[in-house]
Structure formats: structure tokens, C-alpha cells
Amino acid sequence: MINTLLTGAVVSGSLIVAIGSQNAFLLKCGLKKQYALSVATICFLGDILLISTGVLGIGTLLYKAPLWKDLLTLGGVVFLFWYGYQSAKSAWKGSSHLELENSDIAQSWLKVVLMAMAITFLNPHVYLDTVVILGGVTAQMEPDEKLLFVIGALIASGGWFYGLVYLANKLIPLFSKPRTWRILDSAISCIMCGIALKLAAPLLSQYI
Numbered sequence: 001m002i003n004t005l006l007t008g009a010v011v012s013g014s015l016i017v018a019i020g021s022q023n024a025f026l027l028k029c030g031l032k033k034q035y036a037l038s039v040a041t042i043c044f045l046g047d048i049l050l051i052s053t054g055v056l057g058i059g060t061l062l063y064k065a066p067l068w069k070d071l072l073t074l075g076g077v078v079f080l081f082w083y084g085y086q087s088a089k090s091a092w093k094g095s096s097h098l099e100l101e102n103s104d105i106a107q108s109w110l111k112v113v114l115m116a117m118a119i120t121f122l123n124p125h126v127y128l129d130t131v132v133i134l135g136g137v138t139a140q141m142e143p144d145e146k147l148l149f150v151i152g153a154l155i156a157s158g159g160w161f162y163g164l165v166y167l168a169n170k171l172i173p174l175f176s177k178p179r180t181w182r183i184l185d186s187a188i189s190c191i192m193c194g195i196a197l198k199l200a201a202p203l204l205s206q207y208i
Contacts, residue, residue, distance in 0.1 A: 004145045007195075008152025011137055012051065014191045015129040016160050017184070022119050022126070023164065030168025035109050039116040040161040046120040047157040050130035055138045055150050070203060076136025077200045084192035091185035094178045137195070140202060 016023075022043060029036035089095075120126060134153065138146050164171065174180050 001148060004141070004148040005152040005155075007137075008149035009156040010152075010191060011134065011195060012047075012153030013156035013160060014188050015133065016047075016157055017188065022116075025116065025119050026161065026164050027168050027172065029112065030165050031172060035112045036165045036168065037162075038109065038113055040165045042113065042116040043120055043161045044154075044158050046117075046126070047130060047161075048154060050126065051134055051150055051153050051157070054131035054133075054135040055146050055153070070139075070206070073136050073139045073199055073203060076133055076139070077196045077203070079133055079136070080192045080196035080199070084189045084196065087185040087189035087192065091182045091189060094182055137199065140199070 026036065026039050026043060029039045134149075138149050141149060
């Protein structure tokens with residue numbers, strides 16, 4: 001029970017923590033004190049919808065189709081290894097960085113909210129992470145385990161988004177340092193490759 005909850009938190013957190021357009025936008029709002037709490041809530045509600053769809057919706061349907069379940073799990077393994085490799089490469093080269101100066105934040109609440117919704121729901125990477133990857137990671141789990149996984153994933157999601165709002169001013173100097181990104185990328189690489197190996201083991205035992 002606790003292991004499944006932690007797995008959900010770790011996998012989801014590792015995917016969310018990579019600073020993409022969604023998180024950069026939220027950090028900007030936090031720095032400028034412009035409706036950051038509303039943006040964090042939209043990001044979190046988006047994760048509730050998409051993670052639940054990937055794990056309890058698509059994942060549950062695929063659980064009843066063994067071949068598709070194995071294929072989705074294999075896809076998850078491949079992606080996790082690739083993600084781990086990319087993170088390791090970024091750590092080695094020190095190529096990750098945080099850009100906050102590319103665009104201005106709209107002044108009105110409505111414009112900020114619409115922008116947050118667009119960044120959340122029109123980003124293909126969000127669907128890959130929450131629906132495809134998490135669906136693949138949980139394809140081998142029983143229904144009750146999936147629910148625990150979702151709870152763990154949403155704890156990580158909520159903690160991250162609302163934590164960014166609270167810590168925005170403190171995080172910017174930290175993530176401006178290449179060393180921080182090297183450590184973060186190294187940790188993500190280890191986590192992703194470890195989870196991939198754990199997922200691959202049952203598949204190998206079935207077909208080898």
C-alpha cells in the first residue's frame with residue numbers, strides 16, 4: 001500500500017519537476033504576484049483530470065486486454081529509459097536551464113487563467129506524461145493499487161504546484177545555478193531508469 005502510494009508520488013513528481021512551459025509560467029506568476037494561486041489550481045485540476053484518465057480510465061480498460069497492457073507497459077519502459085538517458089545527458093553536459101524572460105504575463109485575471117489553461121491542456125507533453133506514461137506504468141496494477149497510485153501522484157502534483165507559488169522567489173536563484181540542474185537531472189535519471197527496470201522485470205519473465 002505505502003509502496004504503491006510512494007511510487008505514484010515519485011513517478012509523477014519526477015515527470016512534473018522538469019521545468020517546462022507550465023512550471024515556468026507558474027514561476028513567473030509567483031515572482032510577479034499575479035494570480036499565481038489561480039494558475040496553480042488550474043495546473044492541479046488539470047492533473048487530477050488527466051492522471052485519473054490515464055490510470056483509472058485508459059489504464060483500467062487496458063488491464064482487461066493483456067496484449068495491449070503489455071505493449072503499453074513496454075512503451076512506458078522505453079520512454080522511461082529514454083527520459084532517464086536524456087536527463088543523464090543533460091546532467092553530464094549541464095544543458096538544462098530556466099528561462100523566465102521569454103514572454104510577458106497578461107495583467108488581467110481572465111487572460112492569465114486562459115493562458116494557464118492553454119499551457120495545461122494544449123501541451124502534447126502533458127498528455128504523454130499523464131495519460132500515456134502513467135497509464136503504462138500502472139497497466140500491470142490491480143484496480144485498488146491504481147487508486148493508491150493516483151492518490152500518491154496527486155499529492156506530488158499538488159505539493160509541487162502550490163509549493164512553487166509559495167517558494168517562487170526562493171527557487172529562482174537556486175535554479176539559476178547549473179549545479180542545481182545537474183543534481184536534479186542526475187536524480188531524475190536514476191529514478192526513471194530504476195522504475196523502468198522494475199516494470200521490465202515482469203515482462204521479461206513472461207516472454208523469456
